[in-house]
Amino acid sequence: MHHRIIYTLLAIVVVNLLLCLAVSGFIWLLPITLLCLITAIYDANQCHHSILKNFPLIGRGRWIIEGLRPFIQQYILESDTDGKPISRMHRAIVYQRAKNVLDSSPYGTQVDTYQAGYEWIGHSLSAMEIDEMDENPRVTIGGPFCTKPYKASILNISAMSFGALSANAVKALNIGACKGDFYHNTGEGGLTSYHLENGGDVVWQIGTGYFGCRHEDGTFNAEAFAQKATHDNVKMIEIKLSQGAKPGHGGILPADKNTQEIANVRGVKAGTQVNSPPRHTAFSTPLEMMDFIKQLREMSGGKPVGFKLSIGRKSEFIALCKAMAKSEIYPDFITVDGGEGGTGAAPLEYANSIGFPLREALAFVDDCLMGFDLRQHIKIIASGKVITAFDIVKNLCLGADLCNSARGMMLALGCVQSLSCNTNRCPTGVATQDPALAKGLVVADKSERVYQFHSKTVNAFMDILSSTGHSSHNSLNRTHIFRRINHAEVRRYDEIFPLVKRGALLGENIPEAFKLHVQEASAKSFMPQSHLARIEEETKAV
DSSP states (O other), X not given: OHHHHHHHHHHHHHHHHHXXXXXXXXXXXXXXXXXXXHHHHHHHHOSSOHHHHHSTTTTHHHHHHHHHHHHHIIIIIOOTTOOSSSOHHHHHHHXXXXXXXXXXXXXXXXXXXXXXXXXXXXXXXXXXXXXXXXXXXXXXXXXXXXXXXXXEESEEEOOOOBTTBOHHHHHHHHHHHHHHTOEEEOOTTOOOHHHHTTOOEEEEEEOTTOTTSBXXXXXXXXXXXXXXHTSTTEEEEEEESOOTTSTTTOOEEOGGGOOHHHHHHHTSOTTSOEEOOSSOSSOSSHHHHHHHHHHHHXXXXXXXXXXXXXXXXXXXXXXXXXXXXXXXXXXXXXXXXXXXXXXXXXXXXXXXXXXXXXXXXHHHHHHXXXXXXXXXXXXXXXXXXXXXXXXXXXXXXXXXXXXXXXXHHHHHHTOOOOSOTTTTOOTTSSSOOOHHHHTTSOHHHHHHHHHHHHXXXXXXXXXXXXXXXXXXXXXXXXXXXXXXXXXXXXXEHHHHSOOOOTTTTTSSOXXXXXXXXXXXXXXXXXXXXXXXXXXXXXXXXX
């Protein structure tokens, strides 16, 4: 009854308004007025949104404001140190370096140097001239069983699949990698012509879905793998166990991004959401995984083979180390992904609350490999919000040998952090399969920006290194970085992350921080021993 009275009065007002408009010559306003009236009547009678039912037409202002909110925040309200997940200050430095324009900043830092968590590197009075240093430092990846070691740059393109990224984005990244002599990780979406036709060095990532080397039932296809892995552009093979965006979940390709071309590459049905399995089917124990690594290395012709993971249970990584020590089969590299999340689609809880952050994970992996006397065989690659040269420095000080960057490279391509990667509506053509949007990304222009961003960032890294008095990145360690704990306390990284002595996890006197995890770890299972014992007890009871 209440709504009838309101709309009776509203109808009288509208009729009078229409008559006035017609008489006054504003006949062009009639369609707009009628549209508003129809919308208001519809809103009042629909049952899905209580705000619209109670406040017809006017309630739509809420959705309009919410839609504009991210743009208002980013372009009007955001300060240089604001902006998530990448601050405006850091986005700006990527754009400046990618465009090869002035990248210095005036009038001192905008960062609060007395805030807890602030970090810096100690410089030296014996600082070197940058001209005395290697402008393009390399890291040789390849253990004792690798016959085709690869010399990698200290900064490379992290795993981003064709499917998550447009074809133009993949081509631009690969051409930039070719020009700058650094590698391009394919992501788990498969090895495509866009990765191979432009000459860039490629790391082929093999995920749990085995895209590009799978049987129809989704299991690993050794013949398909061997055929592609021996391609000259494929320099290394990376087994993806988990990723920082959604560890333990598996990759997600939304249905509207799964075009027929992508489906053909992956060996799946087009137009469907593709969820990668949470774990591998080619192996089920750490020892079996070592055998799988050996198999891939042989089938690729002796190329470096490693794996990528986000650290979860500490005992599970220690189980991998025990399997390496027992089998004497070593991966050539380990990529450590931070739980901070990444470029792709992920459930909120996974992005926010699952997996070790990169810094803690890096120190732990380095300590475990040192403790099991494996470090000399294996290189560590850090992946997770690597944007600036100082990010590279911090990671190398914690134990990494080199770094991968995903979001930094996306920004170099022109990403504006619109946070629409999972919607297929990326406005810059980077993370979309919409041809109308993808064509806005001009490959020739953006590939040059990727090259410039890499070149300028590596140069900035060497500049920082020169200020410490070291001529090589291999000299960086945990004593060089300082972190503010609170207003009155500062600690070095080696105080926050105490170093583990070589072989310390092999004997009886295991450091207290590792003792429980070492006891729980088994080379025969990813599950901790206590969990397995409980399962056995329950089975016997039944």
